[in-house]
Structure formats: C-alpha cells, structure tokens
Amino acid sequence: MTHILIDDVWKEYGDITILERINIELPDHEFLVIVGPSGAGKTTLLRMLLSQEIPTRGRILIDGEPIAAEPMKDRGVVFQRYSVFPHKTVLGNVMLGPEWQGSAFLGRLFGAKRRALKARAMALLERVGLAESANKYPHQLSGGMQQRLAIAQALIMQPKVLLLDEPFGALDPGTRKAMHVLVRELWEENAMTIVMVTHDLSEAFLLGTRVIAVDKYRNDPQAQHRFGATITKDFDVRPRIVRDSWRQETGRKPAVEAEAGTGETPAMPSGASLSLGLA
Amino acid sequence: MKRIVNYAPGKGATIILGALPLILIAAVYLASSQARLAINPNDKLMPSPASFIAAMGRMAGQTDPLSGETLFWLDTWLSLARLFTSLGISLVLGLVGGVLVGFIPYLRSSFGPALAVLSLIPPLAILPILFIVFGLGEFSKIVLIVFGIAPFIMRDIAIRVSELPREQIIKAQTLGASTWQMIVHVVLPQVLPRLIDALRLSLGAAWLFLIAAEAIASQGGLGYRIFLVRRYLAMDVILPYVAWITLLAFIMDYALRRLSIAAFPWNNVREN
Ligand SMILES: Nc1ncnc2c1ncn2[C@@H]1O[C@H](COP(=O)(O)OP(=O)(O)O)[C@@H](O)[C@H]1O
Ligand SMILES: [Mg+2]
DSSP states (O other): OOOEEEEEEEEEETTEEEEEEEEEEEOTTOEEEEEOOTTSSHHHHHHHHHTSSOOSEEEEEETTEEOOSSOOTTEEEEOSSOOSOTTSOHHHHHHHHHHHHHOTTTOOOOHHHHHHHHHHHHHHHHHTTOGGGTTSOGGGSOHHHHHHHHHHHHHTTOOSEEEEESTTTTSOHHHHHHHHHHHHHHHHHTTOEEEEEOSOHHHHHHHOSEEEEEEESOOOTTOTTSSOEEEEEEEESSOHHHHHHHHHHHHHHHHHHHHHTOOOOOSSOOOSOOOOSOO | OOOGGGOOOOHHHHHHHHHHHHHHHHHHHHHHHHHHHHHOTTOOSSOOHHHHHHHHHHHHHOBOTTTOOBHHHHHHHHHHHHHHHHHHHHHHHHHHHHHHHHHOHHHHHHHHHHHHHHTTSOGGGGHHHHHHHHOSSHHHHHHHHHHHHHHHHHHHHHHHHHHSOHHHHHHHHHTTOOHHHHIIIIIHHHHHHHHHHHHHHHHHHHHHHHHHHHHHSOSSSHHHHHHHHGGGTOHHHHHHHHHHHHHHHHHHHHHHHHHHHHHOHHHHOOOO
C-alpha cells in the first residue's frame, strides 16, 4: 500500500515562483497524469517527487513519512532520454540496481545469486519484449526499445512509485500506442503508483486514473513571475470504486477467456497479477 | 558539375593521395641532397641515404662503456622508460583527479579554479625550478612531463564527467547506487574512452617535454643524442633519430586508437 501526500508545496527560484499551493493526495495504486502548457512546472513537480529538487515550502509524504532529501530506490524514474546506461548491455542495465543492492563495494554478484538475478532480469526483459536484445548495447536499440529498457530497469527495483517525464515524447505514433498498452499492463500487474507527465491530452485520459492540469491561475502582466502555476483542473478519470469493480470482474475473466480461446486483452487490463517473479 | 565538397576519392585513391605528399617530400630531399653533394661531396647538411645507413651502423656498433648496450637501443630504452613512467603517472593522476573534481561538487569548487590556473603555467618555464629543487636526475624529467600533461588530462576528464547527462546520475540513485558505485559503474567506464583520446592528444606534448629535458641535462636518451651530435653538424645521425622518434610516436598513437575501438564496443556501435 502506497499513500502519497503532497501538502501545500511551493517551488521558487529566487524571486521567481514556479509552483504554488500544490495539494495532491494519492491513494494506493493511482495512475496520476500531469498535463499543462510547456514551462508550467510539470517537470519541476516531478523532480520534487524524485527529490532532485527540494520544495521551498510544504512537504511531500509517502506512507506518512517525509521523502528522503535525495533520490532513492523507493521512487523509480524514466526520463524522455538518457535513462539507460550506454556502456552496459540491455541485460547489464536491468541487473544494475539489484547488483548495487547486493554488493556495496564491487557492485557485482557472483554464483547462485547472480544466476537468480539474471533469471529475474530475463523474465522482466521477456515481459517488455526485449529478451532477444539482451546482449545488445542501447545504441543498437530503437527509441521505443530504449524506453522499454528504462522501464524494466526501474521496475526490477520494485519502486513504490514510478515517475515518468514525457516518456513517449520522442516516439513515433505506432510505437507510442504499443507503449501505452505496455505501461498500462505493467501498472496493473505491479502494485505501484505511477505519476506521469505528458502534454498529450488523449494519452493522459487513456492511461490515467486521475488527470491534473498544472497552469497559472492568474497572471500579472507587469510581473510574469510573481505568481506560480498550480493545479487548475483535477479529473477523476476512473473513480476508485469503478476501478475496483473492474478489477474484480477481470479477475474472473481469464478462466472464461481461456475456455473461449481468445487471448485478447480487455480494454481495461486485467488486475489479476501476472507475477513477474519480482517478489 | 557538382560542388567540390561532393567529390570524394575512392579507397585506392585515398591511399595514394595520402602517400603522395610524403613521397614528394622524400623526392625533393633526395634531389636536393644529390645536387648539393655533386657540388661538395663533404656537405653535411643534406646527407645521402647511404650515409644515414652508415651512421646508424656506427651508432649500432658503438656501445655504452657502462652498460655494454648499443647506443641506439640504450637511447631508445632510456627515453621510452621516461616517457612511459610519466605517461602512466599522468594517466592515474588525470583519471582519479578528473573524476573526483568533475563529479563531487565540493571538490570541484575547491580544486577547479586551481586546476585551471595550474594548467596554464608553461611547463618549460618551471624546468629550471625543477632542476634546482629535484636535481638533474630522472625525477626532474618525469616531473616535467607529468606537470606538462597531467593537468590537461585531468581537466579534460573533469569536463567530460560534468557533461554526463544529469538524468543518468539521478537514475543511478533511484537504482540505489552509492557515490562510490556511481563513480565505479557509471562515471569511470564512460570517461575511459575519453581518457585514451586525451592521452593521444598529449603524446605530442609529452615527447616535446621529454626531448627538452633530455637536451638540457641527461646522460642518454634520444633527445640527448640529437642535441649532442648537433655540435658536429651530424645530420646523418639527427635525421634518422627524428624519423625513429616519429615512428615510435606513430606506433603509440595507432595502438591507442586500436585499443579504444577494441575495448569500448558500446562507444563505437552506431545505430543500425
Ligand atoms: N534551476 C532553475 N532555475 C530557475 N528556473 C528554473 C529552473 N528549473 C526550471 N526553471 C523554470 O521553471 C519553469 C518550469 O519548468 P519545467 O518544470 O521544466 O516546465 P515543464 O512544465 O515544461 O516541464 C520554467 O519556466 C523554467 O524556466
Ligand atoms: Mg518538462
């Protein structure tokens, strides 16, 4: 269970107010999408969730505890670019987090532990469709494949919340669609919260359970930076109660489907966890 | 007619064109040398190829009274030992210092400006100081070369480190990496190709400082020999030595380039 509370958060750079009075409460397993015009402060908000930036006022709590003042493994991230390590193979990239975890000095596991981790990483790569490319370097992958790799790399750490900053911004429309399906399914399979920034409204309403718009609510033409942006709209796209009943229903579905022989994914993907061996 | 920039030579033509200037230089030399020797058979300025061979034969015949080594090989060995020792020290200093200064904000603030100033001091200007402080021995020469190239390598690496995308460093932290783990697994591997490039770029300077130091105070070495025989206008020794030094430098540069390609496949694969 992950509960996130953003409590009256402000971000100012000197005299310039970027964000003001941000209040969001996210119950467990929410898929929050942040939209807004360019320069509104969407990335800044995400960076504060990541602790890449520290709020100038207010606080951010996860499960009642203030978040650490630096990025930690409880919060995974995928950026639009540069999220993977170019000098590591695909498999090496995915194994990196657990290897750091397991070996403080060498950052490398050996023997049975390594084999177990490798199996886990391969299962995850299989899930995101990269098993064939396990031994390639990121340069050899397409943009969509690199983003899938970045997601797998973050997921193996089982973060409480996954932060995505315009993760599909650089992808072509076809690849984008496939990524939507994948992210949606991964969100269902892994009990985590996702916070995603996008400037694509249809993407926002397709994926999110909740969509917020960040924008300036008032503007002083004499002093552009006097007022920051805040949450101007807040949509519950799929209210919790509807989502839960969906989940229960689709939990029964696979048996029926297997009989009927249709492998189709339901429009609202199944909540029945396809265990990835992440546990 | 296409634009000039759109004409590119083929593979064979590239080799021929590349060799042409060198062949031309050799031909001009041979012709002038012959012309001068025809007028004055004792001309020392532009010896014939035959006298090069004779001179090198003499150098190979002469042995150092102390070590019993052939002079030519002894010179080569002494120079290369000095060069490699100082290059090794500079590499370690440059890599460790560069990564630390480039990656750790407090160290960058403390040592960044000092490093910039240090790398602007002309190394040859402090050579007398080195000789006064450390004496005329090997140590001064090695310090000179290290002083000449280590700050450059260090700065180059530090800049490269600070150019690493911020996203990568953040991502590493969300994967639980400590500072040490980021240095070892994220920063170091990605600056190693740059280290080799920096080394290649400083080879010329390293040879310059080596020969300068040997010329001024030494008991042997390629630079020492050249400046020694200069007194007798012995072009027949100097020119082959220069050619030999050039060849050594070329081999080192070539080997480093191959090493870079072989050791960092991720740096060379281009999108398919
Ligand atoms: N370190 C900084 N110092 C000053 N201003 C900044 C800094 N980082 C971001 N900003 C400003 O904050 C505003 C919001 O930026 P950002 O969060 O990246 O917007 P976006 O909604 O497009 O992601 C921009 O006007 C940007 O110029
Ligand atoms: Mg942004």
